[in-house]
Every structure is written in C-alpha cells, then in structure tokens.
Amino acid sequence: MSHVDTEVRPSNFIRNIIDEDLESGKHTRVHTRFPPEPNGYLHIGHAKSICLNFGLAQDYKGLCNLRFDDTNPEKEDIDYVNSIQADVHWLGFQWDGEIRYSSNYFDQLHQYAVELINKGLAYVCFLNGEQTREYRGTLKEPGKNSPYRDTFVEENLELFEKMRKGEFKEGECALRAKIDMASPFMCMRDPVIYRIRFAHHHQTGDKWCIYPMYDFTHCISDALEDITHSLCTLEFQDNRRLYDWVLDNLDDFQAPNRTRQYEFSRLNLEYTLMSKRKLNDLVVRGLVSGWDDPRMPTIAGLRRRGYTPAAIREFCRRIGVTKQENMVEVSMLDACIREELNEHAPRAMAVINPVKVIIENYPEGQVEKLSAPAHPTIESMGERELVFGRELYIDADDFREEANKKYKRLIQGKEVRLRNAYVIKAERCDKDEAGNVTTIYCTYDDQTLGKNPADGRKVKGVIHWVEATSAVPAEFRLYDRLFNQPNPAAAETVDEVLNPKSLVVKHGLVEPGLVNAEAEKAYQFEREGYFCADSKDSSPEHLVFNLTVALRDSSN
Structure with missing residues (x-):
C-alpha cells in the first residue's frame, strides 16, 4: 500500500528516497522543515522550496516545521519574520505547531560546542580573516594548520567561555571545528562554528555575543526537531559532509534513523535575480519601490501584481525537482498565471x-x-x-x-x-x-x-469601450521584466541590465463596476490583459491597476 495520497503527482528522486525509507522501515513518518533566514523577503525560488517541503508533508500525511535560521542578527529583522509567515500562509500551507527559531536552541548549541571542545574536536583560533583565508589553501593546494590548532582542551574551554562573556573583540578570535586542513572539500578545512558579534538579536535580545554558524546550527536543529528528510539546494551539497561530521561527533545524535540531508537544484528563472543580497540592493538604492514592488520576484511582489497561490503552486509542480541545474523560461510562469486567470478571473472593460x-x-x-x-x-x-x-x-x-x-x-x-x-x-x-x-x-x-x-x-x-459619463478614471501600471537580459546575475553590475521600460504608467478609464475592485483580485480587461487593483495605492477615489500578465505571450 502506498504511503502517499492517491492523487497523481509527478515522481522525483526525493519522493523515491522517501518511499524507500518508508518501505524499509528506516522511517515510519515524514517530517520536513522550511528554514528561511529572516534577512529579506521570500522570492519565487523560495516558493519552490516551500511547495516541496510542505507539499511532501501533506502528501505523506506528515509534518513540516517553519524554522527561522536566525544566526546572523546584524542582517535580520522582525519585519522579515512577519512577511515570511504571511507568504507561507498565502501560498496555502500551515506549519506544524509553533514557529521554530534556531535561536531557540542557542543554549543547547553552546553545550554541543563545548562537547566538541572536550573531545578535542574544536579550538579557539586567533587568526584574523585574511590569515584564515591564507591558511585555508586553494582548490588545488591543501591548507595548513592554524598555530592555535593544538591548544589544550582546558585552555580552549577557558577561551570559549571568555568569548561567551564578551572579553574579546569582534573578529579577534573564533571557534573552529578540528577536521582536516588537507580535505579536498573547502568546507571541511577547520570551518568556523562560532564567531563574536555584539549585536542585538530580535528573539534573544542581548543575551549572546557569540553566534553559531549556519552549518553548525542547521544540522543540530534538524536533529533536535526529529526531521527525517532535510532538503537543501545544490550549493549545500559539499556541506553535507560537515552536516554529517557534526552529528557523527555528538553523543545525542547516533540513532541510525537520524536526519539526512538531500540536495536538489535551485530555481533559476530567466530575467530574474534570486539573490536576496542583490534584491536588497535594489530596494536600498530606490531602484524599486520596495520588496513588494510588482516587478520584484518576491512572493509579496507577485501577490501585489495579481498572481495567485494556485498559479505559483502549479508552476512549482511543472518545473519539477531534479539535481540538474537549468534555466527556466519565464514564459512558463506567465503561462501558469494566464491559465489560472483565464479560468477564474471575471471580465471587465x-x-x-x-x-x-x-x-x-x-x-x-x-x-x-x-x-x-x-x-x-x-x-x-x-x-x-x-x-x-x-x-x-x-x-x-x-x-x-x-x-x-x-x-x-x-x-x-x-x-x-x-x-x-x-x-x-x-x-x-x-x-x-x-x-x-x-x-x-x-x-x-x-x-x-x-x-x-x-x-x-x-x-x-x-x-x-466605456461610457463617457459613468466611466471611472484609473491609473494603469504596465509592468514588464525588470531586467532586459535573460541572465542578469551574469552581468558585472545590475544597473547595466535594468530595463528602463519595466514600468510604464498610463491614465485611462474603467467601467463603473470596478470602482470598488478588491485589491490583488485579478480581472481580465477584455482585449488588454489581466489586471488587479493595487493593494497599497488604489482606492475608490484614485483607482490604480497593475498589469498582472498579458493575454498572450508577447515573445512569440
């Protein structure tokens, strides 16, 4: 008997792994997690991960946690925490139980770091950033041991406690795992697992001035939450070795059915940036009106533009889950929203x-x-x-x-x-x-x-047409691709590939029944395209409609 719902769904290698784990008895349930870092708004790439993690939990009648990877307080904000929750709900998913934060486990993470020190598997290193990079070596040359690598356990315990108490400056030292400086995998060359940051944390306040690194935090958080299948994008493939090393060397996580990491290809979409850092730069420099600008690939931006949760879920279903990197044509996303709105959007003129x-x-x-x-x-x-x-x-x-x-x-x-x-x-x-x-x-x-x-x-x-005396004046924001190159990430600077015509504003008229148009609800303006009332700027006194998508693919 299958463990999955009977609805026909496209198979993929992750589903095959889950099926094998359930059939073999390695796992008796499926428990996934979605672990965003709250340092920006979620984008269409995150939607793929949301649909995968929450979708698998739904299909296998399992659980999915929402856990914020909040180990970098300098770049995080409670606004991002709130927006991410809203995006997950809007896409149609609900996490299991309370929201989790990596910061919930800071006390335990600290104790696990102490355990590694006691086992001679972690040490406090005083090399500065430049020296650390120099000692790490290159892809062709092995690294060399830090002069602090063989410090005695007792001294490392004292130094780490001084780090915790704030007795060292930022960047003066860090706690590193003792693994293998000759490893062919750079992430295994004694990676930093704790660094000093005198920063206020949105969840823990000023309790901590040392913060664990992602690679140390993530695997332990998964294990503490009994996650069965930890799904990451391919850039974390090498890091799986560090993921396993940490758990292999902590006494609490020796069960044979403990969590394992599996990697899949991230979403690369034409004419779109998927870097939150670069998207944040667009916001900071005022090149867009905000994270929810309808030209942005953020879930908030797509929502404001009139995209529907069903269309985004269908898009994520169509692109599938593989280990092969590829560039998805933006016309596929457009086709999904066009099909959805053609079926469900009311007509107007x-x-x-x-x-x-x-x-x-x-x-x-x-x-x-x-x-x-x-x-x-x-x-x-x-x-x-x-x-x-x-x-x-x-x-x-x-x-x-x-x-x-x-x-x-x-x-x-x-x-x-x-x-x-x-x-x-x-x-x-x-x-x-x-x-x-x-x-x-x-x-x-x-x-x-x-x-x-x-x-x-x-x-x-x-x-x-519209009748002259009853028609209502309206502003129309005609959105196009934000970038004029299929792969804007390859450009030397974002500015050189920005599309100067990504927003064209027109002023015209709509039929009177649209005066109270619901924000973000798409209408087919007959012979023009699909539009929705803007959620921020539109009102009965000043109607503003955003172009969601044209009636047909203009690239054909």
Whole structure:
C-alpha cells in the first residue's frame, strides 16, 4: 500500500528516497522543515522550496516545521519574520505547531560546542580573516594548520567561555571545528562554528555575543526537531559532509534513523535575480519601490501584481525537482498565471489610451443599462451591468482612417461591434494640430444589440469601450521584466541590465463596476490583459491597476 495520497503527482528522486525509507522501515513518518533566514523577503525560488517541503508533508500525511535560521542578527529583522509567515500562509500551507527559531536552541548549541571542545574536536583560533583565508589553501593546494590548532582542551574551554562573556573583540578570535586542513572539500578545512558579534538579536535580545554558524546550527536543529528528510539546494551539497561530521561527533545524535540531508537544484528563472543580497540592493538604492514592488520576484511582489497561490503552486509542480541545474523560461510562469486567470478571473472593460466616440444618431441625454456576463463560460459568476450612451471612449489603437484587410477594428467608413453592445460605423473624425485623432463621429444600428442581432449581420471586428459619463478614471501600471537580459546575475553590475521600460504608467478609464475592485483580485480587461487593483495605492477615489500578465505571450 502506498504511503502517499492517491492523487497523481509527478515522481522525483526525493519522493523515491522517501518511499524507500518508508518501505524499509528506516522511517515510519515524514517530517520536513522550511528554514528561511529572516534577512529579506521570500522570492519565487523560495516558493519552490516551500511547495516541496510542505507539499511532501501533506502528501505523506506528515509534518513540516517553519524554522527561522536566525544566526546572523546584524542582517535580520522582525519585519522579515512577519512577511515570511504571511507568504507561507498565502501560498496555502500551515506549519506544524509553533514557529521554530534556531535561536531557540542557542543554549543547547553552546553545550554541543563545548562537547566538541572536550573531545578535542574544536579550538579557539586567533587568526584574523585574511590569515584564515591564507591558511585555508586553494582548490588545488591543501591548507595548513592554524598555530592555535593544538591548544589544550582546558585552555580552549577557558577561551570559549571568555568569548561567551564578551572579553574579546569582534573578529579577534573564533571557534573552529578540528577536521582536516588537507580535505579536498573547502568546507571541511577547520570551518568556523562560532564567531563574536555584539549585536542585538530580535528573539534573544542581548543575551549572546557569540553566534553559531549556519552549518553548525542547521544540522543540530534538524536533529533536535526529529526531521527525517532535510532538503537543501545544490550549493549545500559539499556541506553535507560537515552536516554529517557534526552529528557523527555528538553523543545525542547516533540513532541510525537520524536526519539526512538531500540536495536538489535551485530555481533559476530567466530575467530574474534570486539573490536576496542583490534584491536588497535594489530596494536600498530606490531602484524599486520596495520588496513588494510588482516587478520584484518576491512572493509579496507577485501577490501585489495579481498572481495567485494556485498559479505559483502549479508552476512549482511543472518545473519539477531534479539535481540538474537549468534555466527556466519565464514564459512558463506567465503561462501558469494566464491559465489560472483565464479560468477564474471575471471580465471587465478598461480603456487605457482613450479617444472619444460620439454616436450622432443616439438620443442626446439618454443612457441605457446593458447586461454582460462576468465570465464567458462560468454562469455562476453572474452578470454585470454596463452603461451605454451617446458618448463613449474606445482605445486610440482601435481606430484607423484607413487600414488593410488584416485590421479588424474600427475604420472610417466601416463597421465594428462594441463588446456586449451595438454595431457602430465610423463616419468622420477630428484631429488636433499634431494630427492625433481627438474625436470619432459614428452612427449605430439599434437592431444589433446582443450576440444574435435581429438582422443577422456579421461584423468581424469587436472592440471594447466605456461610457463617457459613468466611466471611472484609473491609473494603469504596465509592468514588464525588470531586467532586459535573460541572465542578469551574469552581468558585472545590475544597473547595466535594468530595463528602463519595466514600468510604464498610463491614465485611462474603467467601467463603473470596478470602482470598488478588491485589491490583488485579478480581472481580465477584455482585449488588454489581466489586471488587479493595487493593494497599497488604489482606492475608490484614485483607482490604480497593475498589469498582472498579458493575454498572450508577447515573445512569440
């Protein structure tokens, strides 16, 4: 009998490992964790890890912890802690029990460090940073032992206690594991496991002035929480040796079924940066409006832009889980949100580049109420009310005085259908001094309302519109890729690959029913794209709509 839910899900090497562990009896349950560092907002790459760790726990009816890797207080902030919790919830997942912090284990971590010192497996080193790098060697040359490597255990215990009491300066010394300076793996050449930092910690305050390093903290935290499968990205593959070394040499973690680390390829997405350090630089320098700028690849940014949790989860499912590094086309992410919104987003009309239309044979002062479906195929969404009158606005690109046969919109002397309304014919137009059309004069046929006009007339072109007196002014933020190169991480500087047209602002009009549009809820603006009201800047008094995604892939 399978341990996993019966829903068909793509298999991968991690699922195969879990299945083998459960079948062999090595583990009787699945317990994963998601361990973000609270030094920035989560991005789409973290979404892959969230969906993997929480998704496996769900599928195998197991547990998943949310644990903050908070060992670097200088770069961490409670705002990041809160945003990460919000992102995990928004994606549709719930962690097991209380939130964990690596700082919860600082007392135990300190005792485990003392245990290593007592076993002669850790020592206090007074080499400075430059000297430490010099002694470490290179990928081609082995390192050499620190002159402090053979300090007696008793002295190391005293020195480490002085470190804990704050009797040394930052950078003056560090606690290092005693492993192998000739190891072919750099991470095994006596890595630092504790360093001095006189920094206030958002969870422990000023209790500590020494903080454990990630590689020492992570494996012990996993073991203390009884994690069965510790999933990391490939850059931690070599570090698995240190992960195992630490646990191998601590008495509490000798069980044969203890936690093991497994690595998978991180998400590399075209036109996207996945470095929180570089993303933070964009925020600090004001090149974006914040971590939740809709051009950012952060989960908060995607949410503000109108992406849905279901679309992101589907994207993570499609890209799969492998050990092979690759670059994912951004069109795959766009396709996921486009498919999701095409099925679920209500329809509306918005005119982004408005030009006035006057229907000369429509009675002056008269307006009428028309009905249109909120969605073309989902009847349960109901109907929406439109206002029609003598003066309308259409998009300026939907009118030509002359055009070839491929142009299916309004041409002077020809007819076009207004979406969910009448057929109109363009008779003439006014222009300004620059030659731009300012007003189009039309006539309409009052027998052509609806999908099945009484006269059976077939008009090829259909355009969208809004009625002039009832339409609501709106700002449209048209977002494009933040970078103009597929691999911005390869550029010498971020500035040289920034897309100067990543945000274009337009001012136009929307149908009146959108005045109270719900923030972050996407609408299909017919023939324009998917948009949502901005969660920060939009209000009934000043509507602001963000472009979520175009109706089709513009790269094709």
